[in-house]
Amino acid sequence: MITQKEFKRDVMMWAERLGVEPEGIHLRKMKSKWGKCSSKKLVFDISVLEEPYDVRLRVILHELLHLRYPNHGKMFSALLNLYFQEGIKEYE
Template sequence: MISKEELKREVLRWANKIGVEPKEVQIRKMTKKWASCSSKGRLTFSTDLLFKPEEFRNEVIVHELLHLKYPTHNKMFKVLLKVYLEK
């Protein structure tokens, strides 16, 4: 398990690598999904991620951060998701 602060640090490290700036990062209980990204740049992550392995957290984090650049799951989104997670 990691703390909420550690998860936020992971998100900000990935944001720096990807070159995006989330307006806000929230961590709260979510019942139907791992995370979400608002059109205004607010990222919300489920507290359930605190109990997941780093590799899984990275997939969720990168996915949501890429939505700041690409709102849909277009071809560029999918290519970049793969590229960032292979490193």
């Protein structure tokens, strides 16, 4: 498990790499989602802190990419997979 501070640090590090600027990063209990993005504000389910690195990374990248691509089109999916593989390689 990581702390909220560590998680937010990871979000901001990836935001910089992706060239996006979230206006807020919040963690709270959510009923059915890992995260959401609206009006440049990101909200993550607090339970994501307990997940392994690969799950946290996928959720972080998914929400950050929505700041640039609001849908799940081909470009969104391609970039999600590209950055995810890059992040996993760096972690190993």
